[in-house]
Structures are given as structure tokens and as C-alpha cells.
Amino acid sequence: MQFAWSYKTNYLNAVCNIFHQEGSWAEVVSGFEYDKAIDNGVAGSKIIFNGPNKSEEDLKKAIKNDSLIHIDHLEELYSLIFLAEELKKRPKVAIRVNMDTGIYPMWDRFGFNYENGQAWDALNKIMISKKLDLVGLHCHIGTFMLSPNAYAIAAFKLTDLAINIEKKYSHYIKYIDLGGGFASKNTLKGSFLPGIDTNPSIDEYAEVISSALINSALNPEHLPTLILESGRALIDDAGYLLGSVIANKRLSAGKRATILDFGVNLLFTSFWYEHKITPAQEFTHYSEDTVLYGPLCMNIDVIRENINLPLLNKGDQVVAHCVGAYNVTQWMQFITLRPKIVLIDLDEKVHIIKDNETNQTMVSLEKLPEHLKKIDLK
Amino acid sequence: MKIKKNIAISDSGFIFNPSTGESFTVNPIGVEIITLLKEDKVKEDIKKQILDKYQTEDIVFEKDYYDFVGMLNHYHLAETNEEEES
Amino acid sequence: MKKKKVNIAVTGLNATDNPGPGVPVIRALHDSEFFDVRIIGLSYESLEPGIYMHDLVDKTYQIPYPSAGKESLLQRLEYINGIEKIDVLIPNFDAELYSFMKLENELKYMGIHTFLPTFDQFEERHKINLSEFGKKYKIKVPFAKAINSIHEIYSLTPEFTYPVVVKGKYYDAYIAYNPEQVLTHFNKIASKWGTPIIIQQFIYGSEYNVIALGDGKGNTIGAVPMRKQFITDKGKAWAGIAIDEKELLKMTTRLIKNTKWRGGMELELMKTQENEYYLLEINPRIPAWVYLAVGAGQNLPEALVKLALGIEVEPYTTFNVGKMFIRYSYDLIVDLSEFEQISTYGEL
Known part of the structure; x- marks a missing residue:
């Protein structure tokens, strides 16, 4: 074997x-x-x-x-x-x-x-x-x-x-x-x-x-x-994505919506899984059906169409579970940059295994033709 | 913002609208706010009372109150202006 | 004889026009000469009629939907058992059986007995596997195919001739006379129960059902065949009669012997003009018309409780042919406070 x-x-x-x-x-x-x-x-x-x-x-x-x-x-x-x-x-x-x-x-x-x-x-x-x-x-x-x-x-x-x-x-x-x-x-x-x-x-x-x-x-x-x-x-099952709440709002029909700082750009697998999402701090046992949106300015950026969650406030942190497969290979650099990845070893020591992307990482392969170098928008 | 007169709310958070037959549940803080609204308290009084009682910030109260009142309106539990006049 | 006191938890309290078996099961248990029962109702929704039938149900608790997962169900049952000391639990919904089967050992550890089919039995008789099942046990079944996508609808002919029956994985069955109707039903069922959707050749004939109880060793503890006499627009029997049909009984005992069926079951059959029986479905639980069997002399829920508790059961060999059931609806008058109680506290 x-x-x-x-x-x-x-x-x-x-x-x-x-x-x-x-x-x-x-x-x-x-x-x-x-x-x-x-x-x-x-x-x-x-x-x-x-x-x-x-x-x-x-x-x-x-x-x-x-x-x-x-x-x-x-x-x-x-x-x-x-x-x-x-x-x-x-x-x-x-x-x-x-x-x-x-x-x-x-x-x-x-x-x-x-x-x-x-x-x-x-x-x-x-x-x-x-x-x-x-x-x-x-x-x-x-x-x-x-x-x-x-x-x-x-x-x-x-x-x-x-x-x-x-x-x-x-x-x-x-x-x-x-x-x-x-x-x-x-x-x-x-x-x-x-x-x-x-x-x-x-x-x-x-x-x-x-x-x-x-x-x-x-x-x-x-x-x-x-x-x-x-x-x-x-x-x-070994991968987790940590994020936080950007905002809450009510949709026109009264449904609660929560906007998170990660979307389908990072959690590509949310196109086919209903990922388990849990709050990362103490919460009340009062919950409400909520739609979870990502931060992209794109209508398809939905992490969960419907999930029963305790009420979260701006800045509260959440954990997406079971994200270890097919995400860090399929995620997209789209609209925003991708975060760092850490590995926790058996002694609970934390190692950075991939750094934050920067604007520099993204533009390093780009080339600007001579005639486009100068713009005048002062 | 006023709660319709005939809306009944129990300590358990069960709200019953006798004119539509609809029922809802709210959490304990919701019970408190509705009870205050039924006592014709205005927003500033309610805010003072909640902020005195609970360790929370002005802005948090504002956001949550706005959301909660929005839901009361959405489910037609609040008086509309015409009804107030009549 | 002094009756044995037992606490029995029962689901399926939705005695509606598409009734769950809970209420008739409870009636059967109250009829028992052997047990003195306290009934703990387990409900999913606040408007299940059984919750408010206080002469039948002593106390009701809401439990989480199966889609919430078995962990939440177990936690809730641990809480309920802490108060009620449940001896036997009888689940009555197809969609919840899987979770209860998975929890069988945990429940036993808590002192709660069940008497459920094994996973193999449960899977083998599944609608999707019915063709294989028919072949294996030499029972005629209608030609059927599971489809996963609407693109498969237009290629159903010539394998099928219309009308066909469009069925969900757990519930729902609709007759369709053309591909457009299949499409409508497909979307409706798929949004509720997911795919695959089963397309089954429609068989013309009259509907017969059998209720039976297997002891898990191959013995039939009881079996009563019934012919539907009046069918609602949801396809449910509103009246039926216990019949003396040796062929159906033979088929049932053979099936239970070969599968070593454990627990209650219902066979749904169609008898054609040529007097042939086609097996349409096996439901791995007691059906909602169980009280006809009780009325005809076989208290199968009582026997199931005995089996669950390991009490020896003498198999029923006869029943009163010609007993009928005629269902009726009844308007319970309920105070708002009771509805409030179950909706806000999850207990009544």
C-alpha cells in the first residue's frame, strides 16, 4: 500500500x-x-x-x-x-x-x-x-x-x-x-x-x-x-479559514444578511459545499436565519445562502471549517489580496507557511508600455 | 415609534398580533424594549434605560435598535402614522 | 395482571391529511393489556396536532430537524431523557430514521431501547435500490431509474412510456404524463429533498399495502394486508379494509425471512389487471394506518415495544378479515398559551 x-x-x-x-x-x-x-x-x-x-x-x-x-x-x-x-x-x-x-x-x-x-x-x-x-x-x-x-x-x-x-x-x-x-x-x-x-x-x-x-x-x-x-x-478537515464580520444588514424581505471579509475569492469550495461556519467568541443562544456574503462587489459572492447563526456584531470573528482541500490551489486574486497561511504543529507552535500577498507581488509580472507610463490626473 | 395597542407580549418573548393571527418570538432584550415602547417611552428614554442597565456602547445600541424597530415595522407591529392620527 | 410501566417516546405527531404514524401508534400503545404507558411526544413543528392531544400524549418536546445533524439530536435527547427516563423510542419518519439508526448505541447507553432496521436493510430497500432489491428477492418491481439532472428527462422514452411516477428520495410522488410535467415535479422535489429523483414506470391497477413486523431473526411477528378503499388527492388512504390475501402474506413472510427484517415495515404494492403484484416501495417503519391492524387483532406497536425491551413475543397468526378503517379529521380547540409554550420553550 x-x-x-x-x-x-x-x-x-x-x-x-x-x-x-x-x-x-x-x-x-x-x-x-x-x-x-x-x-x-x-x-x-x-x-x-x-x-x-x-x-x-x-x-x-x-x-x-x-x-x-x-x-x-x-x-x-x-x-x-x-x-x-x-x-x-x-x-x-x-x-x-x-x-x-x-x-x-x-x-x-x-x-x-x-x-x-x-x-x-x-x-x-x-x-x-x-x-x-x-x-x-x-x-x-x-x-x-x-x-x-x-x-x-x-x-x-x-x-x-x-x-x-x-x-x-x-x-x-x-x-x-x-x-x-x-x-x-x-x-x-x-x-x-x-x-x-x-x-x-x-x-x-x-x-x-x-x-x-x-x-x-x-x-x-x-x-x-x-x-x-x-x-x-x-x-x-485540517484546514480552517479565519475571518471577521464587516457589517450586518436587512434585506428587503426582512432577512438578516452578514457580510464577512472572506468570499468566494478565498473560499472557492463554497460553490459546492455548505461550509460549517461558527462564531469564534462567546455568543448568545438566540439565533436567526442569515445569509452570509463575502466582501466582493459581485452578486455571486455568497458563502452560505442560509445558515442559522447567533447574532454577530461588526468585528466579531468567525471560523469556516473543512477548507483544507482545493482552496489554496483554486482561490483567486480578485478585487483584493489573499491572506497568509499558518501551520500549527503538534507542539502547538505556529509557523507562517505563506505570507500575505502585497500589491508588489501582484504587479511584479506586469509590464507597462512606454506610451502608457505617463498620465496626467493631477 | 409606537407598538400597536392590541399587540400582546409575554415574559417568554412570545408576541401575538390578534388582528393578523401572527406570532413571533423575541429575546429578553427585545421583551424589554417592546415593554418600554408599549409604555410610550421615546427612543431617548429607552436608550438611557438600556445603557444604564447594560454594559454597552451608544453606537451598538443605535444599530441594534434601528434593526429591531425595522423588524417591528416590517412585521406591522408598529403603529403607522394614519392610525396614530385616528 | 399488573401492567408493566414504560415511558415511550414517539415522533410523527403530525396527524394531518398526510398523516405521520405517531398518533395511531400512541393509540395502539394505550390499548395495550401488557404495558401501562407514559407517552413522550417528540415534535419538529409547533403545529403538529399530537402535541395538543393531552389524553394521548403526556408531554411533548421539540427536537431539532434531522438536517441539524445527529449531534444536536443527541444533546436534545440527553436533556429529555434526564427528565423523562425514556425506555423505548419509536421514530416514525423516513427522513429521521437515518439519524436515529446512527444513534442506536448512544441511545442504548442512555437506557433508551429502539427496534430499528439495520443499515444494510435500510439501504437495500431504498427507493433508489428497489430494482436490485426486486431482483435479489425475486419480487416484481416497476421499471425505474434514478436521474440527477433535468437533461435526462427528454431521453426517458423509449425506456419509459408515459405516464411515469416522479419520486423524491424520502417523500413525495407525482404522476407525470409528459416531460414538461416531469420537469415541474423534478424541480419541486429536488428543491426539497435533493437529487437523485426516481422515475418509475406507472403501473395501472389497484393499490394494496401490507403492514408487518419482523423480529430481526427472520420471523414475522405480525402482518396485515389492506386494500385502499378511498384515496386522497395526496395518494393517502382515507379508508381501507383488512383482506385475506394469502399471496401477499406469503410474499411478506418470505421477504422478512430472507432479509431478516428488524422492526416495522410497510409494503406498497400495485395489483395489475393480470393479478400480478408489483412492489412499489418498502417503508422501513410503521405506517399511519397501523391502527387498522390493532383493530383487526394485531397490536403491532405493542409487539414492537416488547421486542425493543427484549420481552418474548408470540407471533400473531390471525386477524379479523373485513375490519375497516375510515379516517376522519377533528378540530382540536387549543389555547394560544399552549402554542406559546411549545413555540418559545420547546416543551408542552
Whole structure:
């Protein structure tokens, strides 16, 4: 069993290195993320390179470093065969397989389909080419999966491919990578019950996956390593966003509205989660239904459409929970600057792991044409 | 600002509007303010009384009072001017 | 015989035109020859009629909505139990069952017994899984599909022929005769209960229901089939008759045997012109017409309380065929002070 830290979930170096220190490999989906992993000191052979957009330069680097390249489409497969000849090196590859696991929506845009035989065709092309070293099989069946059983179906379909490869080519697959998609304790919008009550625990996923693999027809002498690319399930619940109340107002229909100093610019995930928001100081037990707005001068800047909160005053502080995943990678520099991030270690020591943005950080890449340098508004 | 004569409020904070059948609940400070309003106290008296009794600032009282009275108006619990005249 | 004193908490006090089972369950418990019951009502809203039926309900407490999460529910129940010493709790809403099932062990630790289906039983019979369920237990079910998006509506044909039934995850079912109606119902249900929405082939026929109680070991403690005689515009039975239909009883006992069903259940079936039964839904709780079973000789709520307390129960094998229930509405006269009491203090 091997974890690979999903960089896109949260690629602050301090966070990546927490997981690398714990033994996690790196899972990256772009040249930018790949270089970040290398800079963090991850050995090339411990980087899994996923995604539909790997440039030729990216692929060359990955081949030279013995990284695990997960092929997304045929164009990439042919490029790899070509580059293998050019570099005189056998790239280590896996294919990404998409499949029906009974989950809606079915993710069929990445990789090769299992049911219609695309995946099996691609595997044959790899084996027959003899140019590529087929080391693994990969899938990533969806995001925020609330039904653990889908992983059992995925495990079954990947092992089926592994067994057929073994039968036809006497070649043993070294690993099966079931990707990620495990739910955190957040509540998806539109859910009737809170996520903390209903979302499957890690134990439930583990139980389903391990029994599916143990009960499969895989040769126990050559059991492949199980790789998981968990990101959100490991970091979401560890992240908090601290903010304060800017103002309160009444909307035309009498509903209470509270404006906070963070909005969708910082809390991108509020587009799909109903984040838990709690006051950070003593409060009364009298509460009121409130809409929580962010500070942007944009109508879409809504953190919670409706939340029952004690009455907050200007300057009161609030905490948004479960924000560790997909925010510090997707947040936007829009209208205002982004705040610093701190890490609290096991001894409760506080470390700044990213500083406040300044105007200088934002304009440092800008260039002003000569004729626009002078303005006269004195 | 006056509360309609027929509005009943109990110590529990339960407000009943007998002419519409609507009911509301308010917190203890709301009970105090409505009781004072029903005694025809004007805003300055109410402010003095609340500021004497509780440790709070002028501006906080202003904001909260404005919001609260706004809600009383919104739910038609306050006298409108015409009614006052009649 | 001296009756055994028990404190029983019951939800579902909404005896409205789409009634919850709470009030009839309470009536059944008061009829018991075995128990002397004190009834603690648990309500969500201040206008649930059961709250004001003081001859049936001794004390009512408001509890938080399931959407507030099981932690707030547990805290509230701890408070109530501190006063009332609840022996048995009978939840009666589909939407709240999940939370109570999750709290089963905590409740037991507090001395509160329940008798609920297991998570596997609860999930397996879920509307979304009904097709699989039918296959597994060899019961005919209407063709159905869960859809998540309105874009799927226009491609429902030719898999389906109109009319179809549009159903919510927990509640609500509407008949739709064309895609536009499906769209309307989809939006209405999705905004209330979320997606997926279940599209079920409409089956023509007459409606039959079965109430049953399983002991969790595969035995049927009681079962009464009923034919709806009068149906309200919400599709609820306003009158029904206990019938002697061996096939339905056989189906029920087989189902309970194979699933080892634990707790009360209701099977909703449609009988076609060809005399075939299609299972439309399994409700994992006692239905609102339970008092017909009591009137016909099977006090299933009493039996459920015994099972919850670990008291041996002799299964019911007969009932009075031809007993009918005719529902009526009744206007309770209530003082404002009572409404104030429950709305402001959450207790009455």
C-alpha cells in the first residue's frame, strides 16, 4: 500500500512535505506540479504523472527521471513510443481506465474506457510495442464519492485487466492505483443530512477496497501494490479559514444578511459545499436565519445562502471549517489580496507557511508600455 | 415609534398580533424594549434605560435598535402614522 | 395482571391529511393489556396536532430537524431523557430514521431501547435500490431509474412510456404524463429533498399495502394486508379494509425471512389487471394506518415495544378479515398559551 499526495488538492510546500515526510509519493497533473515535487526533493521514480496535458518536454523529463506516467489518451501513448526510441529509454507507464461503477456522473473523459474495450486495446498496443514498461493500472472514478461500493467495482475491473495481461503476456502489473475521490466531512450543497453524519469513513472505503482485492482472482504470489491518491480526505478537515464580520444588514424581505471579509475569492469550495461556519467568541443562544456574503462587489459572492447563526456584531470573528482541500490551489486574486497561511504543529507552535500577498507581488509580472507610463490626473 | 395597542407580549418573548393571527418570538432584550415602547417611552428614554442597565456602547445600541424597530415595522407591529392620527 | 410501566417516546405527531404514524401508534400503545404507558411526544413543528392531544400524549418536546445533524439530536435527547427516563423510542419518519439508526448505541447507553432496521436493510430497500432489491428477492418491481439532472428527462422514452411516477428520495410522488410535467415535479422535489429523483414506470391497477413486523431473526411477528378503499388527492388512504390475501402474506413472510427484517415495515404494492403484484416501495417503519391492524387483532406497536425491551413475543397468526378503517379529521380547540409554550420553550 502506497499513498501519493495529490498536489492539486493543496500544493503549499509545507503541506506537501508533511505528507512526503510520512512517506507519501507525489501525484501531479502538470509540468508545474511536477517541477514542484522535484523541488520538494521527491525522487523522480516516486512521482505519478497524471492528467491529459503533458507536453513533450514534460514527458521527456518524466522518462529521464523514471517517473510513473499515467497515459490519458492515444496521442500520448504514441508520443511516448516515439520518445522512447529517441531517448533510448523505456518509459514506466500505466494507463488511466474509466468505467461504469454505477456512479452518476460517470467520468469518461479521462483515460480509456473499460466497457467498450478501449482500455484493453491500449494495453495491447503498449505490450506489443515493447517500447514501454507497463507497470501499473490506474483509475479515478469520480469526486466526493459517497458510495464506497463503487471502489469495489473499480478494483474488480482493474484486476480483471491485470489478470488478462498476465494470461496473455505473462507480465505482472506492479501496482493498481485506485486514485482518490474519498469524501471529507463537508456537506455537499443539496444534501438533506449533514456530511459529518452521512459521509463514509476512511475505514468503510478501506474495508471495501481491501476485500475486493483480496477476493479477486489475482495471484497472491504476485499481488500488486495498492496506490491511493488521496488529497481531500487527508487535508480538508485540517484546514480552517479565519475571518471577521464587516457589517450586518436587512434585506428587503426582512432577512438578516452578514457580510464577512472572506468570499468566494478565498473560499472557492463554497460553490459546492455548505461550509460549517461558527462564531469564534462567546455568543448568545438566540439565533436567526442569515445569509452570509463575502466582501466582493459581485452578486455571486455568497458563502452560505442560509445558515442559522447567533447574532454577530461588526468585528466579531468567525471560523469556516473543512477548507483544507482545493482552496489554496483554486482561490483567486480578485478585487483584493489573499491572506497568509499558518501551520500549527503538534507542539502547538505556529509557523507562517505563506505570507500575505502585497500589491508588489501582484504587479511584479506586469509590464507597462512606454506610451502608457505617463498620465496626467493631477 | 409606537407598538400597536392590541399587540400582546409575554415574559417568554412570545408576541401575538390578534388582528393578523401572527406570532413571533423575541429575546429578553427585545421583551424589554417592546415593554418600554408599549409604555410610550421615546427612543431617548429607552436608550438611557438600556445603557444604564447594560454594559454597552451608544453606537451598538443605535444599530441594534434601528434593526429591531425595522423588524417591528416590517412585521406591522408598529403603529403607522394614519392610525396614530385616528 | 399488573401492567408493566414504560415511558415511550414517539415522533410523527403530525396527524394531518398526510398523516405521520405517531398518533395511531400512541393509540395502539394505550390499548395495550401488557404495558401501562407514559407517552413522550417528540415534535419538529409547533403545529403538529399530537402535541395538543393531552389524553394521548403526556408531554411533548421539540427536537431539532434531522438536517441539524445527529449531534444536536443527541444533546436534545440527553436533556429529555434526564427528565423523562425514556425506555423505548419509536421514530416514525423516513427522513429521521437515518439519524436515529446512527444513534442506536448512544441511545442504548442512555437506557433508551429502539427496534430499528439495520443499515444494510435500510439501504437495500431504498427507493433508489428497489430494482436490485426486486431482483435479489425475486419480487416484481416497476421499471425505474434514478436521474440527477433535468437533461435526462427528454431521453426517458423509449425506456419509459408515459405516464411515469416522479419520486423524491424520502417523500413525495407525482404522476407525470409528459416531460414538461416531469420537469415541474423534478424541480419541486429536488428543491426539497435533493437529487437523485426516481422515475418509475406507472403501473395501472389497484393499490394494496401490507403492514408487518419482523423480529430481526427472520420471523414475522405480525402482518396485515389492506386494500385502499378511498384515496386522497395526496395518494393517502382515507379508508381501507383488512383482506385475506394469502399471496401477499406469503410474499411478506418470505421477504422478512430472507432479509431478516428488524422492526416495522410497510409494503406498497400495485395489483395489475393480470393479478400480478408489483412492489412499489418498502417503508422501513410503521405506517399511519397501523391502527387498522390493532383493530383487526394485531397490536403491532405493542409487539414492537416488547421486542425493543427484549420481552418474548408470540407471533400473531390471525386477524379479523373485513375490519375497516375510515379516517376522519377533528378540530382540536387549543389555547394560544399552549402554542406559546411549545413555540418559545420547546416543551408542552
